[in-house]
Amino acid sequence: xxxxxxxxxxxxxxxxxxxxxxxxxxxxxxxxxxxxxxxxxxxxxxxxxxxxxxxxxxxxxxxxxxxxxxxxxxxxxxxxxxxxxxxxxxxxxxxxxxxxxxxxxxxxxxxxxxxxxxxxxxxxxxxxxxxxxxxxxxxxxxxxxxxxxxxxxxxxxxxxxxxxxxxxxxxxxxxxxxxxxxxxxxxxxxxxxxxxxxxxxxxxxxxxxxxxxxxxxxxxxxxxxxxxxxxxxxxxxxxxxxxxxxxxxxxxxxxxxxxxxxxxxxxxxxxxxxxxxxxxxxxxxxxxxxxxxxxxxxxxxxxxxxxxxxxxxxxxxxxxxxxxxxxxxxxxxxxxxxxxxxxxxxxxxxxxxxxxxxxxxxxxxxxxxxxxxxxxxxxxxxxxxxxxxxxxxxxxxxxxxxxxxxxxxxxxxxxxxxxxxx
Numbered sequence: 001x002x003x004x005x006x007x008x009x010x011x012x013x014x015x016x017x018x019x020x021x022x023x024x025x026x027x028x029x030x031x032x033x034x035x036x037x038x039x040x041x042x043x044x045x046x047x048x049x050x051x052x053x054x055x056x057x058x059x060x061x062x063x064x065x066x067x068x069x070x071x072x073x074x075x076x077x078x079x080x081x082x083x084x085x086x087x088x089x090x091x092x093x094x095x096x097x098x099x100x101x102x103x104x105x106x107x108x109x110x111x112x113x114x115x116x117x118x119x120x121x122x123x124x125x126x127x128x129x130x131x132x133x134x135x136x137x138x139x140x141x142x143x144x145x146x147x148x149x150x151x152x153x154x155x156x157x158x159x160x161x162x163x164x165x166x167x168x169x170x171x172x173x174x175x176x177x178x179x180x181x182x183x184x185x186x187x188x189x190x191x192x193x194x195x196x197x198x199x200x201x202x203x204x205x206x207x208x209x210x211x212x213x214x215x216x217x218x219x220x221x222x223x224x225x226x227x228x229x230x231x232x233x234x235x236x237x238x239x240x241x242x243x244x245x246x247x248x249x250x251x252x253x254x255x256x257x258x259x260x261x262x263x264x265x266x267x268x269x270x271x272x273x274x275x276x277x278x279x280x281x282x283x284x285x286x287x288x289x290x291x292x293x294x295x296x297x298x299x300x301x302x303x304x305x306x307x308x309x310x311x312x313x314x315x316x317x318x319x320x321x322x323x324x325x326x327x328x329x330x331x332x333x334x335x336x337x338x339x340x341x342x343x344x345x346x347x348x349x350x351x352x353x354x355x356x357x358x359x360x361x362x363x364x365x366x367x368x369x370x371x372x373x374x375x376x377x378x379x380x381x382x383x384x385x386x387x388x389x390x391x392x393x394x395x396x397x398x399x400x401x402x403x404x405x406x407x408x409x410x411x412x413x414x415x416x417x418x419x420x421x422x
Contacts, residue, residue, distance in 0.1 A: 079117050086101045172200065262399070277291060343412050352369055
């Protein structure tokens with residue numbers, strides 16, 4: 001991808017610095033935004049300021065936030081404060097407490113946490129090699145180079161043959177940085193890949209320490225399905241060992257792209273964009289693609305209307321409110337089932353812990369029970385869909401059949417584990 005290059009010492013700063021705030025990509029619905037859509041000829045490498053001028057509706061919708069119960073911005077527009085706010089952070093990089101810039105407890109985010117949040121990471125990688133991922137922190141110099149451009153235009157778009165085209169360009173979709181992962185990402189429909197390049201199982205932050213590992217890393221070598229990814233993660237030893245029990249805690253964060261594969265909705269030709277970036281109309285009556293991708297689908301009437309095109313005939317649903325209630329009913333049922341499985345999973349953990357501390361269980365049976373727990377826990381985390389901020393049942397629409405199966409498989413594994421401990 002021919003893009004802006006860093007000048008010596010990160011001296012080049014994008015023209016978009018004239019516009020305050022985070023700057024985002026924008027393109028009307030469809031895989032290509034033509035020069036006509038942009039209202040003029042498309043420059044070879046437009047700056048963010050130019051793109052914002054050409055696509056004001058898309059930019060403004062991208063800036064819409066989503067606040068949680070604590071008032072924190074959990075949207076794509078909130079990436080900059082999340083990454084750059086002086087703070088004491090936990091191991092995931094999440095903010096524990098906001099502090100002054102000079103506070104000795106302040107911890108900077110590792111650049112590897114930024115890798116899928118801005119296309120600028122590839123600028124660091126092209127300049128510094130793998131150390132940009134393994135060693136670098138997001139310091140003042142890095143912030144200046146990124147210039148507030150998180151979830152930026154070039155993460156999801158590129159100018160191709162004079163047209164503004166959808167294409168996944170962030171680190172995990174880039175063959176230079178991730179040769180094996182990018183093969184999977186680029187095999188997807190572009191309207192899935194632009195989301196999947198971040199919303200995936202890939203979790204090798206501590207695993208990738210050298211170029212040989214980076215080049216060979218392939219979490220999809222057995223396939224993108226749940227069991228295949230678990231097998232690859234265990235082989236690569238990408239897990240945390242629970243100290244009291246010795247259980248391998250294998251987990252992932254936001255595996256939405258893998259969950260969506262083979263779903264009923266995908267088989268009907270739907271993509272992430274169809275539900276999460278619906279068509280909208282501005283004050284002049286002109287249609288555009290909303291880029292409020294982190295907004296709630298359930299609260300989006302346009303998204304619910306799209307659901308009605310099928311569900312109106314299948315489920316005796318006739319209105320947006322009916323559709324919203326149907327979705328909520330399925331989410332609540334999944335959450336209820338998860339709570340039941342969670343309780344059994346906790347009981348299996350307690351049984352394993354007791355066996356470790358007190359004995360009385362054959363060593364091979366105990367190890368097998370630990371493995372049952374590990375895989376059951378993996379299934380539960382898969383259907384939750386978000387490791388650090390899960391909302392039970394919320395992901396059910398991504399693949400109802402598979403996510404329900406996750407809990408039933410977990411339930412069966414727990415029973416098998418308890419039998420081994422008996």
